Amino acid sequence: MYKLTFNEDLCLACGTQDCLVRCQHMDIDQKTARIEMEKIINGEDSFVLHDCATCYACEEYCPHGNHPFYLIVQRQDELGMPPLPEPLIKRGIQTGIPFRGEPEIDEIKGTALNMCVFSNLMDRVQGRLFEGLPIISHDSRKMFHYFCQLMYLHYGKTSVINERLDKIIQTLAAHKAKEIIHFHDECYGTYTSYAPAFGIEVPFKSIHLFEYLYNRLLELKNEIKPLNYKVAYQRPCSSRLSPPMHQYVAKIFDLIGVENVKREYVDENAMCCGGTILGQKKEGSRQYCAEVQKKNIDDMKNAGAEICVFNCPACITTLGKPVQKEGIWPLFMSDLCRLAIGEKIG
Numbered sequence: 001m002y003k004l005t006f007n008e009d010l011c012l013a014c015g016t017q018d019c020l021v022r023c024q025h026m027d028i029d030q031k032t033a034r035i036e037m038e039k040i041i042n043g044e045d046s047f048v049l050h051d052c053a054t055c056y057a058c059e060e061y062c063p064h065g066n067h068p069f070y071l072i073v074q075r076q077d078e079l080g081m082p083p084l085p086e087p088l089i090k091r092g093i094q095t096g097i098p099f100r101g102e103p104e105i106d107e108i109k110g111t112a113l114n115m116c117v118f119s120n121l122m123d124r125v126q127g128r129l130f131e132g133l134p135i136i137s138h139d140s141r142k143m144f145h146y147f148c149q150l151m152y153l154h155y156g157k158t159s160v161i162n163e164r165l166d167k168i169i170q171t172l173a174a175h176k177a178k179e180i181i182h183f184h185d186e187c188y189g190t191y192t193s194y195a196p197a198f199g200i201e202v203p204f205k206s207i208h209l210f211e212y213l214y215n216r217l218l219e220l221k222n223e224i225k226p227l228n229y230k231v232a233y234q235r236p237c238s239s240r241l242s243p244p245m246h247q248y249v250a251k252i253f254d255l256i257g258v259e260n261v262k263r264e265y266v267d268e269n270a271m272c273c274g275g276t277i278l279g280q281k282k283e284g285s286r287q288y289c290a291e292v293q294k295k296n297i298d299d300m301k302n303a304g305a306e307i308c309v310f311n312c313p314a315c316i317t318t319l320g321k322p323v324q325k326e327g328i329w330p331l332f333m334s335d336l337c338r339l340a341i342g343e344k345i346g
Helices: 008-013 030-041 047-051 057-061 068-078 086-095 119-125 158-173 185-197 209-219 237-241 243-256 285-302 313-325 333-340
Strands: 111-114 179-182 205-208 230-233 307-310 329-332
Touching: 008 030, 030 047, 030 068, 047 068, 057 068, 057 237, 068 158, 119 333, 158 185, 179 185, 179 209, 185 205, 185 237, 205 209, 209 243, 209 333, 230 243, 237 243, 243 333, 285 313, 307 313, 307 333, 313 329, 329 333
Parallel strands: 111 179, 179 205, 230 307, 307 329
Antiparallel strands: none
16 A cells, blocks of 8 residues: 655665664674665565564664665565564554544644553653643543554564554544644654655654653753753664654753763664563574663663663663662653652652
């Protein structure tokens, strides 16, 4: 139904093959990378399709914005090579089915906050930072009308996303908000990266949560009291789909007076939380997940981090307790910002 925008000639003529050469989960030299990308382009089997950790990073590493990760997932789907076991995929896809009932549409003027399926995290968007901001989320019947579906990239299922996404966009647009702030990077990446890459029209402007928080903090600048914590940021996979928004992490930290500790696994070299690796069907995935998480946590500890800041609910579910055991306080970015203006958090 929708076709991925991908320039095959540009990919094969690339002088770096950074999309695969820079991968943190596969050891691939430039020559091998070109050979394997040619296989993937031609719809042939490649070890990359089996060993991909689905961390999204190659989308950022590509110097041409040519969507190598979306191509990899599309080929996994077409060739029947999903990274997760079939029972897990089937259960996950069934769980996220939208439109089992009619959504409750309230017209919104101006700007709204999209919570996707995370209505259980409403306490993360309280206080003056979010005062007067209408919220869009699934209703009390737990209908997943606003679930962006991008999670299924980890399942090797672009077909599921493309089947459902247009109607989800239409449902969001029905609220008539001109701008929609997205609580989760995954949603922001859906509407600003994935949808355009597949030619899916998005009739509203998307705002990243961190951009919103930064601008709102500027409005409340006189109320900010420097927190003086040493902080590490756990960058989620989905942040790779919106690299320009990553700058707001450092901007927010500077504004609220926290130290962004010096780490190895940070910015473009960020290591994923390991959550998607854990369930993969390839041999040794559990052990490798543990290794990735240990690298991440040791990196935070060695840097002297007192707080680990998250934006992705899946990341904080995966790494929250492990970092807490090491004496590092896990916090959503929105809560850290609320602390800076003197608000208490639950």
